[in-house]
Amino acid sequence: MRQPFSRHRLRHRHALAAIAAATMLAACGGGSSNVADDGGGDGSGGGGGLSDAQRAAAATMTAESNPLCAASALGPYYWEIGDAGGVRASGRVGGADAPTRDSDMLIYSASKWLYAASVVQARGVVEADAPYLNFTSGYSTFGNLPLCVGDTVGDCQLLPIEQDADTVGRFAYDSGHMQRHAAAVMGLDGADNAALALHLVSTIGDYGFSYEVPQPASGVRGSAAGYAAFLRRVLAGDLAMHDALGRHAVCTNPDAPGCNADRTAEASDEDMDYALGHWVEADPAVGDGAYSSAGGGGFYPWIDRSKTTYGILARQNATEGGAGFNSLRCGRLIRQAWMTGDVVNGPLPTPAR
Numbered sequence: 001m002r003q004p005f006s007r008h009r010l011r012h013r014h015a016l017a018a019i020a021a022a023t024m025l026a027a028c029g030g031g032s033s034n035v036a037d038d039g040g041g042d043g044s045g046g047g048g049g050l051s052d053a054q055r056a057a058a059a060t061m062t063a064e065s066n067p068l069c070a071a072s073a074l075g076p077y078y079w080e081i082g083d084a085g086g087v088r089a090s091g092r093v094g095g096a097d098a099p100t101r102d103s104d105m106l107i108y109s110a111s112k113w114l115y116a117a118s119v120v121q122a123r124g125v126v127e128a129d130a131p132y133l134n135f136t137s138g139y140s141t142f143g144n145l146p147l148c149v150g151d152t153v154g155d156c157q158l159l160p161i162e163q164d165a166d167t168v169g170r171f172a173y174d175s176g177h178m179q180r181h182a183a184a185v186m187g188l189d190g191a192d193n194a195a196l197a198l199h200l201v202s203t204i205g206d207y208g209f210s211y212e213v214p215q216p217a218s219g220v221r222g223s224a225a226g227y228a229a230f231l232r233r234v235l236a237g238d239l240a241m242h243d244a245l246g247r248h249a250v251c252t253n254p255d256a257p258g259c260n261a262d263r264t265a266e267a268s269d270e271d272m273d274y275a276l277g278h279w280v281e282a283d284p285a286v287g288d289g290a291y292s293s294a295g296g297g298g299f300y301p302w303i304d305r306s307k308t309t310y311g312i313l314a315r316q317n318a319t320e321g322g323a324g325f326n327s328l329r330c331g332r333l334i335r336q337a338w339m340t341g342d343v344v345n346g347p348l349p350t351p352a353r
Helices: 015-027 052-065 108-125 176-184 193-203 224-235 323-340
Strands: 031-037 077-083 086-093 221-222 300-303 309-313
Touching: 052 077, 052 086, 052 193, 052 323, 077 323, 108 176, 108 193, 108 221, 108 224, 108 300, 224 300, 224 309, 300 323, 309 323
Parallel strands: none
Antiparallel strands: 031 086, 077 086, 077 309, 300 309
């Protein structure tokens, strides 16, 4: 079986050497990191026998030295990795300009996972909801930018939310699916920003989220700390999304053989699947099966395939084309480094076509 990224690993099995190397990088201005080490646990996923300090050293060095993760490529950002018990490692790349764990930012399409979780929490995994949450409902004429002409879900229409018969049953990446679902199914047609935020609180809990615009799919503002608290509750099984991860997944790449998708997210060239408000990173060339919900400004939250570990790469750059996908590619490398204790020193293979 193919071992992802094996050609680009540097072995750092000696913990003191790894930590020293990471410290040297930070001292040279590459970034900063924090390690929450309980003395060796293997409870955060990955291979056996590794301490959190070893994992954190590999993740930190990957964040600070891999070309896809460098501040010169992504700009300043914050990252963290943890499990249901809390944060296990974190870091800031880009010096004093990097966001902190509590920095408030617009998270764009990372909002989709939150709305889907709220629906599943309120209603369970209902077959009739699935097309709206995996973007095969046909309501694909709305667009994806978080802009509104009105103050409520029902009035927030730059374009009419109409059902396109050509995309019914086909993945079409568009905020209209959730906008229509919120208005017509969840009774949120008259909800403004405050009411949408209250809807999240009443279903999945209070994590400090607010709405910039009344769009369930792209309007949330929040912090890495708030989103991490949500992900930890998913990992712990406190939220129904735990068992809904990967459910009703559909193919998303119109260029992939046998996939009937209409269109996918901007800049994505991978054969990922899309489930209930989240991606499944299933590309056979580069994917590791993680569940994630990258946002257009670069906010990238994820849960690993084993549902034991979560992570976040937090930044906001609304002018960067493909910012969410760029963060995904880096965040996946940091995840791989954490899981294996090996620094990921180079780019991933290009997805096969």
